[in-house]
Amino acid sequence: MTSSIFALSMPWAGAVGWFSFQVAAAAGVGVNQPASQVVIAAAVEEPAKLVPICLVAIIAPGRVRRLLVQDWLVLGVACGAGFMAVEEVARRLMYIVANTPGFQLSKAICPEDPAGIVECMHAHTFSLWPLSDAFPGPVSYAGHAVVTGLVAVSIGLARHLWWRARHHHPAVGVCLRCAALGLPLGTLWVAIVDHMARNAVSTAGGWLAGVAPVVKAWGLTSNEAPWPVVGTTSTLAGSGQGRGWMLLVMLVVALLLDARVMRLGGYTHALTGAGRSGPGGSWGPPGGVVGRWGADVAEAAAAARTGAHRLRLALARAAAARRPRLLAQAWAEHRIARDLAARRQLDAGPHRWATSALAAAALLTAAWVIYTVVPPLVTDLDHRLTDPPPTFWLAGILDLLGALWESMSPTEKTALALIGTAAVLLSGGTLGLALEAGLGLATVLDAARPTATLMRDPWGTTNHYLTTHNSLEIAADAALTAAALVPGGKTLHGAGYATKAGRSTGRAAVEEAGTKAARAAEHSAARTRPQSIAESQAAHNNAHRGTQRANTPTEKPRSADKPGPGPVDERADRGDGRDVKGRYADGNAGAHMYDQSEAKGLEEYLDDLDADGVSVSEVIEDKHLAHINGAPQGRYYDRLIQREDGTWVGLEVKSGQSPYHGTQRAADNMVSPDNPARVRLDDGRTIEITEVQMKRVEKQQ
Template structure:
């Protein structure tokens, strides 16, 4: 599989270079995608408290690009429903702002509904990255489509007015309106900037950071903070809508804000107070830093779960006794953020610099350690997230759905009312295309490439997606979907403009042969794409593997309350109920049994050392959960469970610790089930005996079981060759 990936990537690289040279406007159209990808990587590097990897962020950015088509279609449909066309200023200003800005947040709402358990445990800066990715996808779709469509005659004569890009996440793709006369602007003289509008990624990231900070305020459980927890997301969404609407109005008439217009006074006032868009970047950067400070405090509060390895630099306690909370909290957060940043970087750098490994192994070890460091941050976020599953997860899903529905309802209600009030008073003649028009132009561009050009563009797209982290199969599937959209762009554009008429026309004119061909075309494009998109995962090794082991043990201590309180529960159960010998006998006799045939050496060893081929099924106390013990014996008024663990020894022996840690999941699950059995007062099992055939296996099993269940767990290890 790796060989196939290398071959496909090499071929795609060659064809991609050729495509950039021979396909018209392709290089221009890819500028937003390339720079937005680079900006996402940069902001990911700056986010020193993130728990998300880059692959899900790139995937979300890719999904958000086609999602913008649906947002554009929604704008058209809503405008037509209230009697406005795309030429009316109400649709261009009010609907564009009040539909697009909340619409870009819907992928985040979908994540909260589909994976509430993971989303509620996100770091604050993770929200910032998710918001950046969704906004960047919108920028890619909008500006990429605009660049691919050939310019008109005037644009060819005077030059195209394109957005400028860089690797600065906050300034890439921004819109500028300069002061001065039209002649000065035409000659590109150095005129002052009067109005600024950042790319879509910045306001969407701002709203997402508002959500994260609102959650942090709510989780303080203090009444005053909870009372204002709704302010950050509401204020940031309002500012995003205001900036969007006011910039669109300024494009048509720079003096609109000084006149008595249909745009409300509060919008004009908010626009002026915030410097006509010039404060967007400063506010976003401040919120980004605030999110990392919140995460640093949470990680420090997590205690040992926030530490990667014992020898790593530690964050100081910094009590600052007597200092007011208003000063103490931010100072502590800054110090802890710096300490954790230095510690994480030092650990990852040490993994990359391990001279005992080959160069290739060092690279793999460094990447694996980076994954484990993010995992430690995720563990810290998990243990500091309040609530008990699954109730907290379901409550989070319900609240997210309610808040999302209210947000959409309010934005649609106010946006449509404002759009009708504005009407067409600005009369802006030169407005960029809506997505339906852009899609039709893209279809014309795609058809003009011919078969060779389409193959070259497809190869380049596969290369870019593979470099972004997708497998070759997933990249081929995704590109297949994209080329299908381009090939059917005119039909899709017609459908977006008038779905009912397009459907009636297709139904009236399509033949059975055409229906079959279109169905096969759709199935071969979409169904294999999802099936082939399955990736593979690699296990962390060496030092990174040991970090993973530590994390797993700590998660069990935090995540299973019976581990923290296991023996207290067991002692309480003993005090409450004392079994008689007859009750123990009756309980053992009532267990379901399994007779195991001796078809391999491990079971033959089990039957020989235990003296029985009958295994017993013991309920753990968790509904529907059981454990099959190799034997159960009666010892007075208690019962003891027995397990036989046979090993053939050697470097790869499972029971002697010779396998990678991920292969021990089944064994660890078995150990935890026995812990639940012994802490359950509804059975008389009060001990576990492990019998194995080597001293090394006995040492390993004893160490692993006690690392999970504690030193006081009633465990007996015996060696029987």
């Protein structure tokens, strides 16, 4: 059976190669790419090498049920050896026959004899000794024969644990059967990780005689494991080291475990004809753990001694009678006695069809995993290895810093700048350096969110800046930027920020009054919709007038004959091209241009809601910046409308043929109940816009 498995594994190796090409095609990645070499070679080859054993289990399930643990080990080594023989021969032939630059360089540098060129090319060689280090380096791979032998012996050990669970307490039996289910899967996973680690090793140099190559673990995957679970498993499993020793240890353990099966099955009795109560009898195991394991060791030694003795006698009789058939007959009797003992213990229960069903289920599961799970993993790894490194992670950090800065009050911002100044001053820095550090910290945090927006969408952000700033504002920003690059520039820039902070302090002073005004404007059942809208608009207008009064310097009382202060200009530029209500300020190209169109659009939208039987709780005419997660920049909606169910709608009004360009449309399409646009109002409230409506009206004169 071992020779049949070995012979079947050799042509099957070609089929495994064809499967690997199909998986690479499904992933859209070439087989010569690092992602394919690391993932496909490991995830496809390691389970596929066990297919010959699964086929035998389907065709001859009774024979597989009687396999001992040591039989599984030998069959696994045969599967891996047959696969490795074909793979290594094909690899060397393709490398030598192909006219590659690497081989041309080898011909020019390496010796002419075959042994010398193999050693010069650092080609791996294998031997029958399982402890030979075929793949030296930081990550080792013992070869297909040893690794597949370990996976197969884990299946045999799981089968033995399942059988032994019948002879223990039910609780212990449950634990043994759970271990039997997890042991083969865990061993196969370690084999896949070992294969991944080996294929991810990069080797550089070493072409010159006496110069060792530079070997790096995970060199093909940017010097780190492709996934954390792979790196953790490789580290815990010893990076593939010592697999040959593990195979020898498992062989000894298999002999001891199989000895109990042979003793309970009457193997020694069948060979020697001794009584059932003799040392080789099949009575129950002795009491105690030590007694049972001692009996297993004694049975293994007795079986080995008896078998060797019978074979020696058969060889002597065959030589004396000159009949070699006597030796073959003695060997056949030995195999029959062994098979009968295994049949009595391992193949005595019902449901013998379960072996074929389990083998077929294992084949189908492996095929499903290979064709559905592996290709996406290969594609993901290839993108991470070949695509340029993303810079959005830095933009995310800047967004977090910007959100933190915007959530702080003016007092907290000033305290943070003073803390930075004090830290530099107490560490021995000069007063000028300390002031530059503190004000520079405030400047950096204030510019964090715009910088993040610029990193995500440079062209869109630049276009938005140019369309919302006039020439004078652009010149002023350029002058401030230039001033920040010369000594003392941070102080000038910080002074500009201090002016903005003072303005914010004035708005905060009337926050309480604005809150009370907003509460007075809430919807009630007794009010009609027009009354509610009018009151809410009046409340917001009062809040803005309070803000402007707070920003106006306090003057001493004037005499009756002197004129008082003039009226406040609500259309004055607040610093960003818009007035205190968020509208285009006087002097801006868009000032007053769309007021009538926006009012017309609001009127039509409210009529649509009336027709649908939906009432409105509040309408906000002021324009506020709405922040949308994933959008390159914020949005200013023409009107904010709260419906009776409490949801907010952002209304965008387009006049005539005014374009609804891609940046606005893309940002509006991102708004949903799961990703709302957040707006902070002047009265301190933060609302969430869950829907955007666009109304197109005729251009108003």
